[in-house]
Amino acid sequence: MGRSLDVTILYGYDLGGPEDGWKFNKAGKYETAWPSWVKLNDEGYPDDSEDEGFAHQADEYLLREMAGFTEEWDDSSDSGYFTRKKAAEQAVGLDRLVFDSRGASYDYDQWAFGVKLGSGYDILEIDRAWFDPATLHSYDSILKRAIALMQLEFDPAEQPGPRVLALVSFF
Numbered sequence: 148m149g150r151s152l153d154v155t156i157l158y159g160y161d162l163g164g165p166e167d168g169w170k171f172n173k174a175g176k177y178e179t180a181w182p183s184w185v186k187l188n189d190e191g192y193p194d195d196s197e198d199e200g201f202a203h204q205a206d207e208y209l210l211r212e213m214a215g216f217t218e219e220w221d222d223s224s225d226s227g228y229f230t231r232k233k234a235a236e237q238a239v240g241l242d243r244l245v246f247d248s249r250g251a252s253y254d255y256d257q258w259a260f261g262v263k264l265g266s267g268y269d270i271l272e273i274d275r276a277w278f279d280p281a282t283l284h285s286y287d288s289i290l291k292r293a294i295a296l297m298q299l300e301f302d303p304a305e306q307p308g309p310r311v312l313a314l315v316s317f318f
Contacts, residue, residue: 159262214236
């Protein structure tokens, strides 16, 4: 039986994760001082489910704070919900920003936040212009604004700003 490999290239921030420790708001080697908007479970960590986890909560928070989008989807939502959500994302540049994870398996996620440049077989076709510093740095202001709004603070010696990250997962 073989293993499959998945790769995503991002320009952004390495957030760390629950296994090796989060890399923001350090309160100790493995402890994080969670921002006020993060909903925590009974054990003091964000729920790790896909629809309530840290990345989902952060997406909703950024949409609310940057675009004023407060709608929540449910089974009774009208068909225009996703169109309105996409318009809100595009209005503030959030449509280019993603959370993505990497790790030895999907059970041990490590997270990153940034501009998705490509993934899977697409990375073979990434235009070299994506790696031009001027192109990458054009995203700096929205990345920094989003990071500041999310109240994520990094040690500048460890992570002075956004950078190109390769997220690799084996499964």
